[in-house]
Amino acid sequence: MQTQGQMAPDLDEYRCVERIDTGGEGVHRWLAVEADGAPSIVMAPDTKRADDPGYRLRFWAEANKSRRLTGRGTAPVRQVSSARAPVPWVAYDCIPALPLTTVLEAHGGCLPEPVVWNLGLPLAEAVLRAHTHGLVHAGIAPQSVLITRQGALLTGYGLVRAAAAEGTRRESVPGVDDGSVPPEQRAGARPRPPGDVYALAYVLLFARAAHCSRKGAATVPGHMLNRCLAADPAQRPRAEELLQALRDAAPPVDRGLPQEIAAALDGQAARLRETTPTAPARIPQQGGGLDDRELATAHGPSTRPASAPSRRALIVTAASATAGLAMGAAGAGACRRYAPARHERAKQSVPGTAPPPIWRHALPDRDPTTSQLLLLSGRTLLVGHKEGTLGIDVYSGKQLWSRDDVLPSRLLDAGHGDALIASGGDQGEFLLLSARSGRIKWREREYMSTEAPASMAGLLAVAGGVVWFVVEDYSSGSSGEVKMAAVAYSLRKRKELWRTSLPSGFVGTSSPPEGRASGPAVLESELLIANTGTGGGENEFAYIALDRRSGRRKWKREYAGIGKESAGLVLPRSGDLLVASTDDGLRGMTLSSGEERWTVEVEGWANAQAALRRDRLYVADKKLTVSAVDIRTGKVPWRTKHANPKSNSTTLSGMTLSASGRTILQSSLSEIDALDSRDGSVLWRFATAGTGETSGNPGNAVASTVGLVIVDNLRSIYALPVD
Template identity: 25%
Template sequence: MPSPLTHDDPVAFGAYRLIARLGSGGMGTVYLARSAGGRTVAVKTMHARIASDQAFRTRFRLEADAARVIGGQFGAAVVDADPLAETPWLATEYVLGPPLDEAVEIAGPLPEASVQVLGAALCTALGQLHRSDVVHRDLKPSNIMVTAYGPKVIDFGIARAIGDDRLTSTGAAVGTPAFMSPEQTTGQEHTPAGDVFALAGVLVFAATGQGPFGHGQPADLLYRVRYGEPDLTNVPGALAEVLRRCLAKDPGLRPTTSELAAQLHDGGGEFAEHLPHDLLAEIGRRATEVWQFAPSRLPAPLGEQLQSATTPPSSGPARRRLLAIGGAAAGLAALGGGAWAWGGWGKRDNDGKPGRPDSSGEETKNLDDLWMGTYSGTVDFIPLAPFMVADLALIPWGNTDAVDPRTGERKWQTRESGATSGIAVDGDKAYQLLSAPWVDHQGGPWPLQIASIDLAKGDVGKPIVRLSDVNGALAGTQLLCAADGVVFVAGGQGKFLYGGFRASQTWALHAIDLGPGKRLWSKPLPSRPDKSRRLHFLTARVVGSRLVALQETNAGKVRAVVRDVRTGALTWDRPFDDAVADLVRLPLATDDEHLYLGSGPLQALRLSDGKQQWSSESDRPGTAYGPPSVKDGVLYAVEDQRGLVAVDPRSGKELWGEKGDQGESADLACRPVIGTKYVYYRNGVLLRAIDVTSHRVALTYETVAKRFYEHERAKVIVAFGDKQAEAFPLR
């Protein structure tokens, strides 16, 4: 789904005004754009950081040339391009249809007749490339768009002329492991027979929902592609025999594209006649949807706003530092769509490397992470919070990705909206807001709907909650949390605004019993100014009979609010004066009696009445702390210029502090992660593991991550940086 432009995206490329972002990756960004005459196009650009590299520019030019070769019948027709511009760009037709991987998610594995006609059409497309002495080299489901008139092959980023190896290092494997040819895995010459092998893998996926060599780590996939037999168990018999020949390890044994096309289909009938109804409906929906998007642009991140504003006098260096950290983490609670794309990842193959001695002279061991992954999104925000449930980490950003926290392997991805504010977990159950079209609803609101997620497969069930008087399409809708079969949702009424609020909208907090799907109570929330993008709630959780939350005001201030979960009655509401909103959008630190707050002084507020039980200001005035964590009767926080400290949560008295004099780089934005033997926090470029017995640094891990979340069942810490995910052992 298209998402808003960022504050620093260009206005136009050539004659094409940018409307929205379609996606972003390691090479560049793709935009939805329109000409003055109303022609809708997709504009692909190259990131500025690589545009100065002549090799990348050459690849970009060759991609445009290959797209022109395949033409508009079997590819996205090239409308315009400027590969010599400061930011190279390529404008193609906007293809009205989903990529094949999404088509299979929507309609399920395709019928045999659909796979046959799809394969024959793709043979014709590849044949046209091959006759022009070009091979694609990265044919996969996401690079095939399904339209009502036939498939279109896109993304020729690593296509090249047959026999031309100038842009590939000898022995380097280039492509997507699950759909590579055996010769491609070892960096050998990729001929048209290699494209036939990849095409067969694509058709196996279309027929079964998975590739012929399964899934897993890249190294495992490459090995199976090169030496293993394809799994054609669920492929219809006649089709399986045809594809088995295409998947021969010896390129000489594979049929040509023309031979394969003749074996698949006789060419009769219209392409659309062979497609499932659900897939045709999705193609029609996308054809209509493209005209409903109006230009929209996100504001500059809070960090840039802070830098350009006059900073008021502070009470000391610690408070100034909090503002600086808040700027670095800015924008996290803002509205704005983002298309989550889980990228490459890999398990580490070594045991670590020597660390440096700490101030005591004892050497720590600087270890590697368990795995490292990349992700891309249409907005460069850090994901706010994964949801740890069962043996998965659910990562909501556009869609919801379910990742194995031990390996980084993506298990499944939902098709429904999994925006940051759209998931809630209750024990081993997960619930999700169902997506709604982002359009104006002249005939009334789009019902707010909630469904459960099948954690084994990622299937989103039928709605178990449906509120017809709440407009589920409004961008500020939030699924806050769930507990004991009740979900809490911030929902509104009124006219839709793309990516923001309207002052005319009315908002309320709703409690809904998931059993009968009935609303228990609703309590009004403040209206938001026109075009505001700040959500009502920063974080929330249920503690016993209380709903504990941090809310953001229209003035950007934070308040701690507690309500009775049975009636919604307000128990207490008080300001959280020292909080930077984006810095406290984290799991709350609570026990049965208190809410613990940092981001300034460390303090405990009684859940019963909101009164302050204790504050660090009484013993350590002016000292700043990061957001705390509490477990097993001990409160942990990062103290400015010092490092990790442990505190008695009942009295606020310090139990112990980290030993050693290396706390000057302690990260006050970091919430400590608590294991059984160690407590972890970020210090400079290291994730430190502090031994709870010796109170010294026991282990360190180099990291680019900024947010850390524990999966206690898997005994893993899942961490996120700007474009990178990592995992570390939780001990």
């Protein structure tokens, strides 16, 4: 499959085995394997384009944003290169797979219409889903459509935007067939949804009459597809119209791929086995759902082995574990108002026995790296999943509502029972939603990348009726610099309050920034923004402090001993205090100066999934030993060792406080331990029975309200009684 004379490159940890696309210039697709033999499809520019700093940065930025593309018809992004890689790349998790151009060669020409319509259905669904969430693909072409046994998948997100800065004529787009680029994008216009409709129609016609030109495409049956190729974007149908036309045309029974294509995919799989005979099977890193038979109590720890988490998994799980935990006086008051009448709980019949779950709610398919949960007003839990968002009553476990038009990349508590939600699309739209009813109160699209010169790249925080977010401006063109700024926006007035420039690349925008793990923070008068990006020039972790009211930059400080890529605890507090996991242990220091106040020795690191109540911090280390720390003085009233630290030495330890503050819930991959917050004594342990993925995986205690703690094991949510 590899083009003659084309050397297979090594792209960081990926060894490219063979090039899978044919023809074309500028961007190529490779079958590649990691050091452990795990296979992927990797897309990367050639050295000529990679040597152009402007193109290199634009390619990397688009690849990073493509992580937000999920669902049917979209190739799942496995990994993206570092922004500083000499050759940027994006790896897709879909094997075996071949580009449509290669498939047509293997088949010997055009595909039968029923096959084309069946392949087009998931692609049209993916395009419509993207447009619904403010995202424009701008890279659909025969080369960027991968054919697998499960159907067609889109890759190549943003290749048109990467080709040249907006306003610059695009004579050619690396990695994209010339016929796929609509006239307005070729002229330099910003890609918009009608351009995706044009490109998808071209791809389908290309497959039906292989190697057709745009002029010849007009003779292919299908009035709808002909309309999609209109030179005027306003004359093209919308993505939902194209999807409906494909649904009407597709046969009721999908008879699969032609024999020649299936053989080509089998051949790729066989060559891969010959190249990497010991390649391990890839096992999805997901928790198992629990049914009533699998929920059980346990008096001792499980010995289930655990695998080391990635930094991304650490940060994301930290976000889930800390959402709504330290509730404060206002939150506790809300819980008391909305909670059902309290009754004295009967004593457990057997001391140390975990209470049985009160309810369990099965959930739709969720991505373990991006799943979002948020407890609002102590009674409604919002859950984001791959196809939308739903609301659950935490006292009954009943679903209140579900929306498939709200795909969240970030959920924040906006107060008054409302949630501020950032779209899972191209980092632009955000909306205010009533948690109890699911009603959308308003949407803001001024900062969408398809409309604004500076598009929203991610939410930072919300407090006091104001939301802060980061915007990026790629209009600098070939210079390669991405302008970045922090924006304050009034939720009540629905207008921008101020905008302050940040160093280029200071904030990482490929994934949502999270609190307590190198994320943003809001104090009484300051907004703290952490250097989670690749720019800024710092070697250590750093904060920039902005005045909340005016956006004026107050100070910038680096903190020795806290790695820039730290996944440990980073907790700024009022009183000019920063508590953080450092190379020497858990350290308290002066926030504005970095001067050390106290240090507490811990094993390995202080986990970001800590719980805080007033001045008492409960935190676990590498061995899952829980320490109670007075953050004013650094004194440690008590420590409790985990019953089985060896089997859990590299696992996460989620930490949640009950609403009363009397019980600490410590989660690991094997069990949930309830500790008395006064002295650290173990009250009970909860583990799961069952087989397969559900064995020994109770989930993570993610939130608490009066009398309950909510446990999430990805496939289901259940409630345990506490206090």
